[in-house]
Amino acid sequence: MLETDNKTIDETRQGEAFGEGLVDENSGYTKHFYIESYGCQMSFSDSEIVASILNTNGYGATRNLEEADLIFLNTCSIREKAEQTVRKRLTEFKKVKQSKPDLLVGVLGCMAERLKSKLLEQEKLVDIVVGPDAYRSLPALIGEAETGTKAVNVLLSREETYADISPVRLNSNGVTAFVSIMRGCNNMCSFCVVPFTRGRERSRDINSISQECTDLWEGGYKEVTLLGQNVDSYYWVDAETEVSYNFANLLERVAQINPKLRVRFSTSHPKDITDDVLHVMKSYDNICKYIHLPLQSGSTRVLQLMNRPYTREWYKAKVARIKEIMPDCAISADVIAGFCTEEEQDHLDTLDVMRFSAYDFSYMFIYSERPGTLAAKRYTDDVPHEVKQRRLEEIVTLQNELSLASNKKDVGSVFEVLIEGNSKRSDAHWMGRNSQNKVIVFPKRTNETLKPGDYAMVNVHDCTQATLLGTLID
Numbered sequence: 001m002l003e004t005d006n007k008t009i010d011e012t013r014q015g016e017a018f019g020e021g022l023v024d025e026n027s028g029y030t031k032h033f034y035i036e037s038y039g040c041q042m043s044f045s046d047s048e049i050v051a052s053i054l055n056t057n058g059y060g061a062t063r064n065l066e067e068a069d070l071i072f073l074n075t076c077s078i079r080e081k082a083e084q085t086v087r088k089r090l091t092e093f094k095k096v097k098q099s100k101p102d103l104l105v106g107v108l109g110c111m112a113e114r115l116k117s118k119l120l121e122q123e124k125l126v127d128i129v130v131g132p133d134a135y136r137s138l139p140a141l142i143g144e145a146e147t148g149t150k151a152v153n154v155l156l157s158r159e160e161t162y163a164d165i166s167p168v169r170l171n172s173n174g175v176t177a178f179v180s181i182m183r184g185c186n187n188m189c190s191f192c193v194v195p196f197t198r199g200r201e202r203s204r205d206i207n208s209i210s211q212e213c214t215d216l217w218e219g220g221y222k223e224v225t226l227l228g229q230n231v232d233s234y235y236w237v238d239a240e241t242e243v244s245y246n247f248a249n250l251l252e253r254v255a256q257i258n259p260k261l262r263v264r265f266s267t268s269h270p271k272d273i274t275d276d277v278l279h280v281m282k283s284y285d286n287i288c289k290y291i292h293l294p295l296q297s298g299s300t301r302v303l304q305l306m307n308r309p310y311t312r313e314w315y316k317a318k319v320a321r322i323k324e325i326m327p328d329c330a331i332s333a334d335v336i337a338g339f340c341t342e343e344e345q346d347h348l349d350t351l352d353v354m355r356f357s358a359y360d361f362s363y364m365f366i367y368s369e370r371p372g373t374l375a376a377k378r379y380t381d382d383v384p385h386e387v388k389q390r391r392l393e394e395i396v397t398l399q400n401e402l403s404l405a406s407n408k409k410d411v412g413s414v415f416e417v418l419i420e421g422n423s424k425r426s427d428a429h430w431m432g433r434n435s436q437n438k439v440i441v442f443p444k445r446t447n448e449t450l451k452p453g454d455y456a457m458v459n460v461h462d463c464t465q466a467t468l469l470g471t472l473i474d
């Protein structure tokens with residue numbers, strides 16, 4: 001399968017169960033929930049909010065399905081495949097439910113919002129359906145479902161940011177954490193279901209964001225990623241002082257918590273990222289030099305159909321501006337192959353912008369028509385699947401070349417690496433990232449004193465397409 005991992009849609013984490021291994025008998029919880037998350041980082045972040053709400057209401061998390069009284073799937077609708085994965089997973093719960101009739105199954109998130117009560121008709125074993133803005137009503141909905149009534153709340157809100165809810169971070173590495181700064185999206189890209197499933201854009205109180213990041217720092221975390229569908233349009237006004245804050249102000253505020261707290265953010269929209277943001281990034285060493293700048297298509301004509309309000313030239317100029325202000329800044333992109341009416345020349349235009357931008361990595365997808373979106377209503381999904389597939393392969397091949405070239409350039413350089421844990425392949429190696437978000441693997445020393453959360457200076461001597469390989473410098 002060529003559809004590749006996404007920083008926001010991390011395929012290796014799809015369906016990850018959240019919580020402790022086995023139930024701790026001394027935890028005080030008499031009932032337990034099991035939750036799996038699908039989709040983008042926002043969805044994983046929401047599961048942490050759901051966990052917090054459930055904990056407060058007497059439910060403990062378990063990673064063991066057999067111990068659960070409640071099973072939740074926090075779902076994604078971005079591509080058809082994401083929904084198919086969830087439906088398949090639901091069928092696997094049938095047996096568990098047969099052996100435990102009181103067990104309740106809930107669907108949360110984007111798929112719940114998109115399908116609403118239709119989901120109850122289609123998936124008979126589902127008892128609870130809850131949209132992304134209705135998690136506070138979960139305890140009441142569970143109560144309702146316990147009486148045998150199917151429970152649904154898919155109301156979207158213009159205000160809900162869950163600002164006062166402190167997420168429970170049970171699956172964390174203790175080093176890096178995600179902090180939601182806004183919800184929803186107003187952009188209406190024609191291919192995208194998000195504005196329909198997550199509602200209108202709203203920004204969270206800067207003070208609660210700053211407090212959450214401070215708490216993370218004080219709890220030993222060393223990196224926060226500020227999350228939103230379009231972080232550059234962050235805008236919050238303090239009702240008391242009438243002072244307004246944009247994303248550049250927020251970034252600066254979080255960067256000032258401590259110079260050793262790394263700050264990342266995702267996702268930027270090319271139309272909204274400002275010079276102010278770039279200058280703040282440049283001024284603070286702890287703001288990571290990495291921007292995820294989704295391209296979607298390199299053809300101005302296709303971009304217009306996608307309702308992305310920039311041209312290929314404008315996008316290139318934005319990339320050039322980022323490199324001018326921060327020559328060491330890494331850039332990645334999302335690219336969609338085979339959007340409606342895409343011709344060979346449009347596809348070549350995409351490859352051309354990729355080459356110009358020299359992306360360090362990209363997340364590449366085949367266009368998947370989503371019901372209800374502007375594209376589904378207005379255009380025909382007319383590029384044959386084999387053509388989409390072949391174009392995706394060409395995009396992936398080019399990106400592989402660009403990633404390898406980018407990594408080769410780093411050979412011989414020294415980077416500050418934040419250690420996240422053991423390397424996947426060997427406990428004798430550390431794995432961490434540099435500011436540019438590149439994974440660096442290096443051997444531990446005998447009598448190692450370093451630990452996850454420490455910074456280390458690493459000299460890169462070799463690389464693969466995905467990883468830099470180095471050695472520690474004392």
Ligand code: SAM
Nearest residue numbers: 040078191192229267294334335365366367368
């Ligand atoms: N808000 C972010 C942005 O604008 O870049 C990302 C949102 S979305 C969760 C992540 C990526 O999924 C998008 O950038 C796009 O490339 C891809 N995507 C969204 N809808 C899609 C669709 N219908 N088919 C294929 N890919 C899609």
Ligand code: SF4
Nearest residue numbers: 185187188189192194
């Ligand atoms: Fe979807 Fe576009 Fe909003 Fe991203 S900016 S979530 S692609 S509508």
